[in-house]
Amino acid sequence: MNTTGKLIAFYRHIYSVKQEHLSYETEISQSTISQIENDKVSPTVNQLTKISRALKINSSDLLPKSNTNYPTLDISNANFVEIQEERKIYRELLAAKDKIIKIQEDLISKMNIK
Numbered sequence: 001m002n003t004t005g006k007l008i009a010f011y012r013h014i015y016s017v018k019q020e021h022l023s024y025e026t027e028i029s030q031s032t033i034s035q036i037e038n039d040k041v042s043p044t045v046n047q048l049t050k051i052s053r054a055l056k057i058n059s060s061d062l063l064p065k066s067n068t069n070y071p072t073l074d075i076s077n078a079n080f081v082e083i084q085e086e087r088k089i090y091r092e093l094l095a096a097k098d099k100i101i102k103i104q105e106d107l108i109s110k111m112n113i114k
Contacts, residue, residue, distance in 0.1 A: 002064045004048070009037040011062070013054045025054035081109055 012022060019037075025028040026045055035041045043051070052059040 001041050002027055002063060004043060004062050005037040007062050007064065008033075008043075008051055008055075011057055012037075017055065017075045022051065022054055026050035 012019070019030045019033050020030075024032075026047070028050060032041070032047075033051075036043045036047070040047055048059050052062055084111055
């Protein structure tokens with residue numbers, strides 16, 4: 001059966017996010033994230049919200065489905081190359097956007113010279 005912890009680990013894996021990074025983004029300790037993923041503790045609503053925002057998914061995606069036929073997630077043999085490539089391209093686009101903004105800011109500051 002899928003649990004919230006397993007779903008967090010699943011999404012973290014497909015988006016290539018390490019626990020350390022998730023901890024930094026959410027301000028939730030890495031040990032707490034590990035305990036949540038290993039079903040040692042249940043996350044609070046606030047923690048779920050922070051985690052879902054950091055992973056850029058809906059909070060509801062982290063809630064187990066009540067359907068008993070819901071498949072168990074096996075991330076060990078899954079092929080997530082396409083998703084990882086899309087994530088890489090997205091990061092590159094964000095970096096390019098940041099560079100463009102910096103160039104624009106520099107140009108604006110030079111234009112305002114008195």
